[in-house]
Every structure is written in C-alpha cells, then in structure tokens.
Amino acid sequence: MLELVETTTRRGRVQVLNGCSLTVAKGEVVALLGPNGAGKSTLLGTVMGLYPSPTGQVIVQGQEITRVPTHRRIHYGLALVPERRQIFAHLTVEDNLQLGAFHRRRHGVGISRDVAEGMDLFPGLLKHRHRQAGWLSGGEQQMVAIGRALMARPEILLLDEPTLGLAPVIVKEVFEALARLKDSGLTILIVEQNVSQALALASRAYIMVHGQMVFKGSSAEAHHALAEGYLAMG
Ligand SMILES: Nc1ncnc2c1ncn2[C@@H]1O[C@H](COP(=O)(O)OP(=O)(O)OP(=O)(O)O)[C@@H](O)[C@H]1O
Ligand SMILES: [Mg+2]
DSSP, X not given: OEXXXXXXXXXXXXXXEEEEEEEEOXXXXXXXXXXXXXXXXXXXXXXHTOSOOOEEEEEETXXXXXXXXXXXXXXXXXXXXXXXXXXXXXXXXXXXXXXXXXXXXXXXXXXXXXXXXXXXXXXXXXXXXXXXXXXXXXXXXXXXXXXXXXTTOOSEEEEEOTTTTOOHHHXXXXXXXXXXXXXXXXXXXXXXXXXXXXXXXXXXXXXXXXXXXXEEEEHHHHHHHHHTTGGGGX
16 A cells, blocks of 8 residues: 655655655554654655655555645645644634645545544534634644644555654543544554554554664564664764
C-alpha cells in the first residue's frame, strides 16, 4: 500500500533521512517511533513530498510518486495530520472540515455528508461546528485536524503526534477514534510519543534514530526493543 525504499531526504543543507525503508500494508496500522530529532516528521513529510528526496523511492498503491508534487499526492489517497495540528484558527469547525474536501469541490457530492460523518467520529465537535476553531481546546482542535484530513477520503492516513500536549482523558478519546478508523479498514502510519497506546493500536512498529531505521517488528517485539533502550539513543 505504502512503501519507502532507501529514501534519503534533505532539509536545507542537512541530510536528515539516510536510506530509510518502510512498508505499510492495506488496512494495517504501523507506528513510527524514535527520539526527538530522529527524523519521524521528516519521513511523513517525505511521503507527502514536502522535502527534496534525491535518492530512493516513495511508492503508493503500486505507483511510484517520488517526483510527484505535494498538491497532487492527495489524489493517490494520502492525507497528513501534521505536527501541532495547523488548523485554520479563524475559520469555523465546519469550514475547516470543508477545506479538507477542497480538491473534491468540482464534484462536490457527499461533502456535507462527510462533514456530518466527521462530527460522528468526534461527537464533541457537533456543538462547536459554528465556532472559530482557534477557540477550541487543544483536544478539540486535534479532532478538527483529524476530521479535516479524513474529508479528503484518504486511503492512507499519516498522523504526526496526534496526542501531543493533550490531557490523558483526551488522549484516550483520540486513540478510541483512531481505533474506530482502523476498524473501518483505514491504513494508518502514526508517529507517537505515547508509545504504549500507539503500540496497542498498531500491529507493527519501526524505530528510527538519527535518520536511520534501527528496528522493525511486531508491536510486542517493539515493546522489548524499547525496554532495551532504543528511545534513549537520541
Ligand atoms: N528546516 C530545517 N532545516 C534543517 N534541518 C532541519 C529542519 N527541520 C528539522 N531539521 C532537522 O531534521 C532532523 C529531524 O527532524 P524531525 O522534525 O523530522 O524529527 P522528529 O523525529 O519528528 O522529532 P520530534 O520528535 O522532535 O518531532 C532534526 O535533526 C532537525 O534538526
Ligand atoms: Mg516530529
């Protein structure tokens, strides 16, 4: 479904990814773990084409998209919920969701139904639908960010630390919503600091350190690897 083959990625003059390979099968949830600065966000950005990636390949649903510009990657079923949410604070919740369907506007069928579905996934959002998103709590803003990404009807959802800075009860709510998305068959690649919850959701995990993959295996094996101190290697 999604495959990175020996990808190298640069940010400015720095080569951040040094030959990273990763696969995510259809319907699978895979966790990408690693210490701060390891290159996790850069890897997700590489899938979306945000940074130059001179060697290696990005393959989605059997098609190589390494040189496809970012704005076209949405057509390959990819959607990213970026680090720190990046919602439009001055727009309403409903307008934020609708923007997620921007590329579908010419065949706008079902957009309002999908807005309603987004609200179903996070029932707490319904009462806020006409409020400016910037006024919501951090957890509610995260729900808007996930809802907005889903409006593109992606087949692969990339999540960059969706529970960063959220209270434990909200973290639980976000993970419950992600579990429902997993049950619906969505393919998910998730970067998370809440390691045990991420591994409970995922069936497999990768650990990266200093721009390289240092581990891949089942979630249970990842628990052991982490106990051996992989995350402390940053
Ligand atoms: N704009 C930039 N120019 C040059 N180097 C950058 C830039 N942004 C990030 N980097 C470097 O790229 C490396 C990887 O950053 P990245 O944000 O991908 O790490 P991360 O694993 O997501 O970390 P975190 O857990 O803190 O989010 C870091 O060493 C960082 O200093
Ligand atoms: Mg990051």
